[in-house]
Amino acid sequence: MEALSLYEKLWQSHLVHEEADGTALIYIDRHLVHEVTSPQAFEGLALAGRRPWRIGSVVATADHNVPTTRRDEGIADPIARLQVETLDRNVEKFAVPVYYGMSDARQGIVHVIGPEQGATLPGMTVVCGDSHTSTHGAFAALAFGIGTSEVEHVLATQCLLAKKAKTLRIRVEGALPPGVGAKDVVLAIIGRIGTAGGTGHAIEFAGSTLRALSMEGRMTVCNMAIEAGARSGMVGVDEKTIAYLRDRPFAPRGEMFDRAAAYWRTLVSDPGARFDREVELDATRVGPQVTWGTSPEMVVSIEDRVPDPAAERDPVRREAMERALQYMGLDPCTPMTDIAIDKVFIGSCTNSRIEDLRAAASVVRGRRVAGRVKLAMVVPGSGLVKRQAEQEGLDQVFRAAGFEWRDPGCSMCLGMNDDRLSAGERCASTSNRNFEGRQGAGGRTHLVSPTMAAAAALAGRFVDVRRLA
Amino acid sequence: MEKFTRHTGITAPLDRENVDTDAIIPKQFLKSIHRTGFGPNLFDAWRYLDPGEPGQDPASRKPNPDFVLNQPRYQGASILLARKNFGCGSSREHAPWALQQYGFRAVIAPSFADIFFNNCFKNGLLPIVLPDFHLDHLFQEVAANLGYRLTIDLPAQTVTSPSGPPMRFEIEPFRKECLVNGWDDIGLTLRRQDAIRAYEERRRAAEPWIFS
Numbered sequence: 001m002e003a004l005s006l007y008e009k010l011w012q013s014h015l016v017h018e019e020a021d022g023t024a025l026i027y028i029d030r031h032l033v034h035e036v037t038s039p040q041a042f043e044g045l046a047l048a049g050r051r052p053w054r055i056g057s058v059v060a061t062a063d064h065n066v067p068t069t070r071r072d073e074g075i076a077d078p079i080a081r082l083q084v085e086t087l088d089r090n091v092e093k094f095a096v097p098v099y100y101g102m103s104d105a106r107q108g109i110v111h112v113i114g115p116e117q118g119a120t121l122p123g124m125t126v127v128c129g130d131s132h133t134s135t136h137g138a139f140a141a142l143a144f145g146i147g148t149s150e151v152e153h154v155l156a157t158q159c160l161l162a163k164k165a166k167t168l169r170i171r172v173e174g175a176l177p178p179g180v181g182a183k184d185v186v187l188a189i190i191g192r193i194g195t196a197g198g199t200g201h202a203i204e205f206a207g208s209t210l211r212a213l214s215m216e217g218r219m220t221v222c223n224m225a226i227e228a229g230a231r232s233g234m235v236g237v238d239e240k241t242i243a244y245l246r247d248r249p250f251a252p253r254g255e256m257f258d259r260a261a262a263y264w265r266t267l268v269s270d271p272g273a274r275f276d277r278e279v280e281l282d283a284t285r286v287g288p289q290v291t292w293g294t295s296p297e298m299v300v301s302i303e304d305r306v307p308d309p310a311a312e313r314d315p316v317r318r319e320a321m322e323r324a325l326q327y328m329g330l331d332p333c334t335p336m337t338d339i340a341i342d343k344v345f346i347g348s349c350t351n352s353r354i355e356d357l358r359a360a361a362s363v364v365r366g367r368r369v370a371g372r373v374k375l376a377m378v379v380p381g382s383g384l385v386k387r388q389a390e391q392e393g394l395d396q397v398f399r400a401a402g403f404e405w406r407d408p409g410c411s412m413c414l415g416m417n418d419d420r421l422s423a424g425e426r427c428a429s430t431s432n433r434n435f436e437g438r439q440g441a442g443g444r445t446h447l448v449s450p451t452m453a454a455a456a457a458l459a460g461r462f463v464d465v466r467r468l469a
Numbered sequence: 470m471e472k473f474t475r476h477t478g479i480t481a482p483l484d485r486e487n488v489d490t491d492a493i494i495p496k497q498f499l500k501s502i503h504r505t506g507f508g509p510n511l512f513d514a515w516r517y518l519d520p521g522e523p524g525q526d527p528a529s530r531k532p533n534p535d536f537v538l539n540q541p542r543y544q545g546a547s548i549l550l551a552r553k554n555f556g557c558g559s560s561r562e563h564a565p566w567a568l569q570q571y572g573f574r575a576v577i578a579p580s581f582a583d584i585f586f587n588n589c590f591k592n593g594l595l596p597i598v599l600p601d602f603h604l605d606h607l608f609q610e611v612a613a614n615l616g617y618r619l620t621i622d623l624p625a626q627t628v629t630s631p632s633g634p635p636m637r638f639e640i641e642p643f644r645k646e647c648l649v650n651g652w653d654d655i656g657l658t659l660r661r662q663d664a665i666r667a668y669e670e671r672r673r674a675a676e677p678w679i680f681s
Contacts, residue, residue, distance in 0.1 A: 023643040039502035147562035149591035252678035
């Protein structure tokens with residue numbers, strides 16, 4: 001039998017039809033929906049007089065626009081409020097069976113609640129009108145972001161037109177040094193292969209380092225596959241995957257769970273499977289990562305300095321570096337540990353799960369946020385993460401240190417609600433994008449891990465979390 | 470969807486790599502529940518000196534005279550030259566909507582981000598991949614010639630500049646056919662509904678938990 005990669009197995013098991021040029025119709029098992037990229041799709045469906053093909057595949061939530069404070073007062077911004085109300089109405093009109101609206105205890109970031117509810121299962125195709133859908137690949141699902149026209153296409157047909165991707169296996173081997181985690185691994189990968197390094201590819205993350213990561217850590221890595229240019233990232237099934245899913249609300253139960261688990265265990269790349277490209281990374285040499293520019297590939301270790309564009313030979317790239325440094329208000333060769341910060345954001349679909357909050361709290365415990373930091377906030381990924389953290393007393397740890405403890409949502413990862421940077425403000429952020437204006441017009445974002453963000457909050461500048469006494 | 474066959478138009482250069490969809494259309498404009506009205510906010514943070522908010526009168530804005538699309542010579546541009554990894558980041562289809570509603574029919578770059586590339590085809594906006602050396606040449610020519618126009622012939626798969634022989638580009642036959650005919654993807658897929666139903670039956674037997 002031919003040795004297949006995980007991606008090839010997932011692709012083949014979802015193939016409905018294939019055109020002569022290789023354009024395929026693939027079946028979609030799970031459709032996650034949020035308020036920003038769905039209104040035009042529901043409207044298009046209604047205008048064409050079409051009905052949803054299998055509305056039972058939809059899990060919906062409001063996450064991008066929701067406030068993270070005083071939620072009982074509703075959304076003040078009338079345009080944002082209308083968008084969330086439009087989702088409320090579409091859920092009712094099209095009889096969406098599962099909706100975690102703004103006041104639901106299970107509401108949260110769509111990429112946090114999917115796995116949390118067991119709505120994401122191995123062997124599924126999972127789509128959402130959001131590029132960070134790659135997150136769900138941590139469960140050996142073929143998961144990718146789509147545009148609004150495709151949201152409508154999935155609603156109407158339960159399928160998508162797609163071309164088979166090339167495959168890229170990234171093997172990470174070795175034990176991570178203390179103070180270094182999943183976020184550092186994925187930032188180091190992006191630094192290595194670049195933001196277009198995975199374009200046209202499905203990435204499989206493999207190797208002993210990935211096996212040693214928790215499901216939360218694997219989600220952090222797969223989440224940022226898109227920041228390496230790949231629509232989907234994935235990790236093969238192992239016993240951690242199966243243990244995570246047992247007893248989740250949407251996971252099968254009893255005998256059916258065992259039958260499912262037996263199938264899920266086959267969702268790994270076969271020995272000898274071939275990949276179009278392979279990259280290896282030595283985990284023992286990865287340090288805590290900090291981005292310095294306006295693209296996630298503009299990243300260094302905390303012990304490094306801001307790079308010097310003068311040393312770059314490619315003129316287009318040199319200009320991009322110069323523009324990034326100007327936007328970021330940084331001089332070449334500045335030690336990363338000399339960069340002072342104004343705000344700290346711990347949250348986003350990359351780093352807002354319980355493990356992330358525990359890691360950050362372990363750094364913060366018994367200390368105080370530095371005086372120069374105007375705002376340090378923790379935004380849990382879901383209502384259930386928030387509740388769990390509160391049961392463990394983590395909210396008290398953060399609050400005692402001077403952090404704000406907020407309600408769940410996308411928040412300052414993209415600043416669609418009121419949580420934003422002002423022009424010129426510099427933020428240590430556990431989110432996924434440091435693009436110009438991403439967290440607010442003129443805002444300056446440095447991407448880091450939860451422990452590095454926590455350490456930066458305490459010091460008022462970037463510091464090596466390993467040296468924090 | 471608007472058909473795309475042949476198009477000749479004023480060409481504008483955007484000479485930077487990794488232009489992300491946050492730059493193409495910033496997040497505050499994503500609160501709209503409509504498919505139209507994004508053209509005035511294309512490249513908002515680069516294009517204007519004042520901060521952009523939904524609902525502003527475009528006539529009240531302060532254009533940034535240094536931004537390339539604000540230069541008089543590029544007014545009415547319908548073809549955009551760009552650099553590698555154009556459209557990276559967020560999956561927002563508002564990005565191709567904004568480009569198209571501004572007046573662009575095509576973007577030419579050495580590479581595009583996957584989701585953006587896909588979204589373009591759903592909206593009659595043609596993303597064309599040409600190798601770097603062609604792009605370098607086109608960037609030089611557009612800078613040197615006022616009123617520079619390119620001609621795109623999708624059936625022939627060529628881009629023609631005033632100075633040289635046609636440059637051929639590749640496109641998947643299925644996407645080309647859909648664009649040339651202005652076909653609606655959903656209508657095409659629904660022609661396969663029997664195959665979709667048969668597939669669902671097979672899956673339901675093998676993985677019943679997916680459908681419960």
